[in-house]
Amino acid sequence: MIFDKKLNKDIEPDEIFLDSTNLSSLNTQQFEGWIEKPISKRVINLTFGFFVVVIVIFSWKVWNLQIKNGETLAKRSERNSLERVPYPPDRGIIYDRNGKMLAWNEKEGRTYYSHSGLYNTLGYLGYPTKKDLETVTNPKERLGRDGIEKIFNNILRGQDGMMIIEVNALGEVQSESVYNPGIKGEDIYLSLDAEMSSEWFKIISELSQEKGFQGGAGVMIDIKTGEVVAMTSFPEYDSNAFVKKDDKKISDYLQDKRMPFLNRVTQGLYLPGSVMKPIFALAALNEEIIDPKKEIFSAGFISIPNPYNPDKPTIFKDWKALGWVDMREALSVSCDVYFYSIGGGYEGQRGIGISNIEKYSRMFGIGTTTGFEMGPEEVGNIPSPAWKADVFDGEEWTIGNTYHSSIGQYGFQVTPIQMVRAIAAIANNGKLVIPTILKSKNYDWGAVSSVIDIDKEKFAIVKEGMRMAVTEGTSQGVSFLVPKIAAKTGTAELGASKSYVNSWNVGFFPYEQPIYAYAVVMEKGPVANTIGGVYVMNRLFNWMINNRPDYINPSPTTSEILTP
16 A cells, blocks of 8 residues: 555655656565665755754854963963872781781881880881982882881882873873883881780889889890890880871870880990899909809998098999808899909909900990991990090099909990890800891801800809809899799989989890890889889780790700700
């Protein structure tokens, strides 16, 4: 059936003619096929109109971009620039000796182990200073500012990637895109036991607050490898305060007179007192000025004639009258009269003299840096005639200066890391190891800076005296069935008034086959206080017995008998 092409209109002859010409393509029997139809003018007009509109819109856009806003957009393009800048990769993770994470990365930034006692060791991050920017290309990179983060910054930071940023004329970043993420920094495994260091910090801080000490520090090392097993310094700052940008806390730290940014293990300078006596005993034995079995009588003081006023002799006091003591007993009870006698000489007993006091102090690493990575280190001081003349405007050295020096007083200044290294050298028969904060898989000897040429039999005498100090002398507070400890106390009187003291305890263990040496100092406490370094170590050893039995009963791998 053929329909009309126009509704309600008559069929025109020409239309009939056109349809009829198509009948050849139409099967009239089955009404199948096609009938061709011309395109209407309406469709042609609409198509033409569409293309006109598109051309108009395109032309308007071109005019708008190039003519109307061309100058503005050109200037904007000139102001904005694409820059390639270094992209800092993820920093390496810091672990303790047991695999505990101490510093790691989160979206908010670097995050630190939440227990106190390690922050001076770990350090913190900060943005580059003007001086840093002379060598650092990325002003947004955070650099190590203290501790491990600073010392091993180049290892922890990895290799820079690349970031593309769009910056306008005002220096404002319009967009950022990471082009190359770079290479992650290396992880570091420390020799430190984080939990034990935190416990040590807790003990020191509690005693400081209870008894009025200004601060304190403790360090324990492996006497063969030099690995620092535990280390802490009180007071300290919180590394997380720098991550959170806690300005109030940071300001408080900066104004704190107790100097929480000071790592007292390496930078704290302390009068050592009697913890120097084992070194001077070895000096006397090596110089052969006394038989270790010879007894010297302590009536509680020695009296030296005063050439300027014969009626008023100069008195050098002992801490109490101790009677007759030989070398082992003198170390055990910390007899000052004995060490006055072998130091400066008295009543027929020849002394080693100030030159040997200085010589042997240096032999055991006092007055010099240890080589520990956790620098900078303070050098400290050993009293001598040259030092006195320089500091006291040419004053001459006196016998009294030698007496005071022979018990670790007067001009001595030492750091805890120097002191623990010296005790380790006594424990291992003369090897001055270089402390390290990095964990090693080598159970053999670590780096040794020098070997002290003293017979092991003489070392044995001094070690016996230090063991007696624990069993029957001034260090009985660290007397345990296991471990057996050898130790020495030190109470250094401060200032002319002597109203404050530093309280030390140093030692090594196990006594028969030493593996670890330690030193702890409680800083500037009231002289009347009788609780100090020994109390700290008593609490720490009790904690170790319950929580670190492997240190108390070490494996055969690390407990072989030492040779000189």
